Amino acid sequence: MIELEGLTKTYAGKDVVQDVSLRVESGEFGVLIGPSGCGKSTTLRMINRLIPLTRGRIILGDEDVTQLPPEQLRRRIGYAIQSIGLFPHWTVAENIAVVPGLLKWAKSRSDARVDELLNLFHLDAGEFRDKYPHQLSGGQAQRVGVARALAADPEVLLMDEPFGAVDPITREVLQNEMLRVHAQTRKTIVFVTHDMDEALKLASRIAILNAGRLVQYDRPIELLTQPADDFVNDFIGKADLGLKLLSRRWVHQYQRQAPLFDDTTAQSTGNQHAWEVDAQRHPIRLHGGRLDGDGTRQRTEVNAEWVATAEMPMKEALSRMVWFRVMALPVIDAEGRLIGEVTMHGVMGRQP
Numbered sequence: 001m002i003e004l005e006g007l008t009k010t011y012a013g014k015d016v017v018q019d020v021s022l023r024v025e026s027g028e029f030g031v032l033i034g035p036s037g038c039g040k041s042t043t044l045r046m047i048n049r050l051i052p053l054t055r056g057r058i059i060l061g062d063e064d065v066t067q068l069p070p071e072q073l074r075r076r077i078g079y080a081i082q083s084i085g086l087f088p089h090w091t092v093a094e095n096i097a098v099v100p101g102l103l104k105w106a107k108s109r110s111d112a113r114v115d116e117l118l119n120l121f122h123l124d125a126g127e128f129r130d131k132y133p134h135q136l137s138g139g140q141a142q143r144v145g146v147a148r149a150l151a152a153d154p155e156v157l158l159m160d161e162p163f164g165a166v167d168p169i170t171r172e173v174l175q176n177e178m179l180r181v182h183a184q185t186r187k188t189i190v191f192v193t194h195d196m197d198e199a200l201k202l203a204s205r206i207a208i209l210n211a212g213r214l215v216q217y218d219r220p221i222e223l224l225t226q227p228a229d230d231f232v233n234d235f236i237g238k239a240d241l242g243l244k245l246l247s248r249r250w251v252h253q254y255q256r257q258a259p260l261f262d263d264t265t266a267q268s269t270g271n272q273h274a275w276e277v278d279a280q281r282h283p284i285r286l287h288g289g290r291l292d293g294d295g296t297r298q299r300t301e302v303n304a305e306w307v308a309t310a311e312m313p314m315k316e317a318l319s320r321m322v323w324f325r326v327m328a329l330p331v332i333d334a335e336g337r338l339i340g341e342v343t344m345h346g347v348m349g350r351q352p
């Protein structure tokens, strides 16, 4: 757990961070977001005292660390940044082992930790351990940067726009990886970004800053449904609020029983569509239910893309329905068997 109490930074008489108080619980993924210059990076850097605080307190676990010497504090707090900051003449292994080195870990322990972290990020230890930073892609270097920040198993991980410099596709891969690593390690994370979609995807709680002040600190769904003021509302972006909500919801939350084609009960209860399945219950085709239908029972063949799984974001499922112009999407299990369906009506009818 990390708690900021009345954190303030004043430059030349002006508060660039003003009285910010918030608490990121153990294992939570906290995100700081706001327009350029609102004080995100300054807040983050005050936490590990790369920037001295003007006023306020920082509590780590149940200890007030405001007066702790910065070098000691930084051994307990991992820090990953956009420009990565890997030492160019050090190998990947040497870069990852910086803090274990400062802590005087035995070489065998440090080597084992490097391999463990490379594996955590799906980088083959044998292949990557002895490479130099210039031999890595941007995404690989970024992974090594995060691995380094995690090396000594810090109590908190600070990340300042860590994926800001990579292309959108790599960025999405790294975000997914970060979600997986967070789920595996249950680290307490404070993450800075200016990208709302990134925040909604990663955060368990989002802190919105404006002109140095904390405007709202809430779970994503509460920010979206109960914005504290017009600034938050505008910042979140009213236009695609519905879609953003759906990116935070999963197919299993909307899933219902799929009406089967040979199921006379389903037919007689007025379903406008029904699924035909084979002997193993794999969905083969949908009867009816087309968006561009004229009321007659057209048939649509199920294909590998036009399906959903229970863990898929509802936004993606909706996108597939729109793309294939159908009112419903089959939900399948790992063996491809039909376990339910999601429908356009289900999405529209459900309250956020």
Ligand SMILES: Nc1ncnc2c1ncn2[C@@H]1O[C@H](COP(=O)(O)OP(=O)(O)OP(=O)(O)O)[C@@H](O)[C@H]1O
Pocket (backbone or CB within 6 Å): 011, 016, 034, 035, 036, 037, 038, 039, 040, 041, 042, 043, 194
């Ligand atoms: N050393 C400094 N001296 C004076 N003003 C500073 C200093 N460092 C930052 N500032 C000011 O403090 C404010 C907050 O800066 P900060 O870098 O924290 O913003 P940010 O929200 O991280 O912005 P961005 O998204 O653009 O990185 C800005 O107005 C900036 O100009």
